Amino acid sequence: MMASPCQELLHQTLLLDIEVNEKGEIYSLGAVLGEKTFSVADRRRFNSNTLRDFDSFAKDARFVLGHNILNHDIPRLQQIAPALHLFSKPRIDTLFLSPLAFPANPYHRLIKNYQIVRDSINDPVQDAILAGKVFAEQWDALVQQFKANADVALLYRALLASDANLIGTAEALGCMGIPLLTGDDVLETFAWFARKHCCGAAVDHLVLQLADSQDSLAPLAYVTAWLSVADGNSVLPPWVRHQFPQVPVILHQLRESNCRYEECAYCQTHHVPQRFLHDYYGGFQRFAQSPRPMTEKACKRRSSIPRHGVLRCLQPCRPEEASRSAIFCPP
Template sequence: MSIWNRLLGIRNTENTNNVISHKIISAPHDLPNYVIIDIEIGLKDHKIHDIGALRHDGATYHKTSKEELFNFLDGTDYICGHNIIHHDAKYLFIDQPCHWFLVDTLYISPLLFPERPYHRLLKDDKLISEQINNPVNDCEKAKDLLLDEIARWNSLSDKKRKLFASILKDKKEFEGFLSMVGAEHVNEGLVELVKDLYVGKICRHADIDMLIKQHPCEFAYALALIDTTDYRSITPGWVLYNYPDVEFIVKLLRHTSCNENCAYCNTQLDVLHNLKVFFGYEHFRTYEGEPLQEQAAEAAVKGKSLLAIFPTGGGKSLTFQLPALMSGRSVHGLTVIISPLQSLMKDQVDNLADRGITDAVTINGLLDPITRALSIQRVQDGEASLLYISPEMLRSKTIEKILMARHVVRFVIDEAHCFSSWGQDFRVDYLYIGKFIRKYQQKKRCKNPIPISCFTATAKQKVVQDICDYFKQMLNLDMELFASKASRTNLRYSVIHAENDHDKYSKLRSLMGEHNCPTIIYVSRTKHTKELAAKLTHDGYEALPFNGKMDSDEKIANQDAFMNDQVHIIVATSAFGMGIDKKDVGLVVHYDISNSLENYVQEAGRAGRDPSLSARCYVLYSDNDLDKHFILLNQTKLSISEIQQIWKAIKDLTRQRMRVSCSALEIARQAGWMIQCSILKPAYAQLWLLWSKVDIW
């Protein structure tokens, strides 16, 4: 029998449904005698340094003596405080038993104030206080919170009060408060009561009886969140830390399709229904008659991990955005999209905003400190359902902290070919993604693995195998494959030979004169972007440059000018274009040849994203271009002596400690390589093949 029943006793009453309930006999007044207590504990000695107390009649206590405090408590029925059960009581009653009811305002607050805007006194698990380190002032704040909690409790419907009291009646974090407010509880009919109160809000076939018996506190917090009308409301981070199964239960109730003709699942978890709601489309896109886009979105909603290979402009963004928006509404979850390209992040966030969807946030190196801080705050406050970051950002403690406080429902990895050394754009930081997710799941004590969605526009069989093997080895995930074989029938490809550089530019000008449409011109070197853009502008074809080494403000301005049709021509390196969703690009010209066929397919695919638009793709080349290309490739091969230098650098780095974390560039510098990063890029792939074999992270 709980302390609630032992000390106050119970009497039986009967409700209209003949279900036996129990009425707590509380104090004879509206509120019993109580004292609010707050203590200050030394960080080093872990002893009481200060005690503050506030009695129901307004009397205060502010000393350090526990004996005098107990005299002050004489005649009191309840001792109240913020986190008193698991903090203050440990120090107050370390050498003697507690004879009072303990009422903890901390644990009841997320139950009664789950919705934005949250209670003004609450900030994580602390009370906001204008006076620092004054326990009496903190008691005043705690009293305000307690009275507001009691008022909110009394405003709930009789059925809802009875439900929460019945679920939590034997839990020490709640029983003191329930006793103070004279809560009723029932022993039977709880499952039917939940279904009645939450009809249309949860799956009707969820195992409610199991949740009540095995996870009562988590179930109560989950129901409180489900009851909110603002989907941006989130469960506080400290609740998720202490009760990690809250996330699992919300998903079980709201994002696990029963396939049993449930009204909730048939609408809220139906991808076609939500496609119309969020994007206004009646149907998904098909590839040669195959509904791969719909199938991939459906797999994501069902919690599967997947690898989707869709052509550039084939709608892969919608395939992960739709499930992310659905889970944002259903479980208040966050989907983390990892992309190597800052331009992609900004473009997709802007496109969603144009549709009136403000759930997407990006945090990247292009943001100024104020904008970055506001973006972080939006994620922390629950305003974001989609967070776009680069793989490098996973090493940031700030990113880890804000993700720990949110319910992350899925990691989406764009340009997934970057996992493979055989891919066209091997990216070393991609190899850290699996390590981060594994550690994140351990810290969050996740009941089930967090699913992964990988997307790319083109991938060889070896690359596909590398991606699947990576996630199987790192996270024991099996990736379901959705591969399109659709060809871009609206693109026409041409190769034009030029005798020399003068002839090449002359042919480029002719193409500009023939095609008056948004145009991307790709060059291989960053300095050529500005030179060629200036030359075209001088000749009457207004153009802007774009490359990875430009100032971030200039990059954003030039990208926006092209996207908003202020200028029709942009001269860029391969840093531009991935994820840029400009549907009316009618011409792509490769002024310099690409360093791989895969890169060319990616870059040429920026044209004709609107399937109804016929677009042209040209390659301008001279014999000298091919010679330069092969010379560069030969320069980047690793020799035996260079491999030996690398191994020596690794031994030097690990001489003092067994575990280190450093980039390929740092290893190259340790080895004494004084080469430009752009020349080292292919060599990095070889270097990381060696480095990945040494597990000394």
């Protein structure tokens, strides 16, 4: 039976996992390349000869893959053996792919925040194999996304590729058949996509800022993922907020401020208090002028915060208060 493109890639990829103790010292290492495995289970065996053997084991690998290897495994190994040749190989991190592959539920069934949910205890070889399984499921999910909505997957690859640490992860998307956007096409495609889910004026302002910046565009990949399922069942994983603190700031900038332009469909839908009266409170069309004439103004002020804040502002009175605190007028 012919191997799938994903299986072929995994066969050429070093699957890696390490374990560290409370002092930050590596005490166990496991790796898989094709049908071969490499394992070190005793901290006393971590010497120059062992690491030389490990580097030799990894020499034919096309990629290095693991879960959170960019912030954990690779930096730990670099501390004790900075000259290993495997550090020159592109790296695929399944942690960074997970919120993109599964935006409606950021945690893959085998992933909990930074960690893979193990089916074994302190077995880095099995953890490395498990990371490969996670990647295979991410591959399938991302290929399906590309077929269903090409713009989202195109943005993932282009935006990750703008970050030197994520070039290998972006290359993996290329192996899935996702082309690479370059130049002005990247921000133009992002703007076209984001306008469908956000304030158009805010999108234009953000794109102008980014066009003049030399910063990595990788945070926009996670903005794109969240927007692709906006108003559904999704939250930003805590690690994304930690790794890319710009993401919640950008999302707030794009969605939670009212530009007040009548031609902005997003703001007219999400930041006009009268619409909430109509949609949530039985067809009310306007606010009463008395006895509380400030209600509409207060709601407009609060429409620059998330919509649950607007809804709190629009909570109807308790029946016993209705006669003296009538806020709404019937149509």
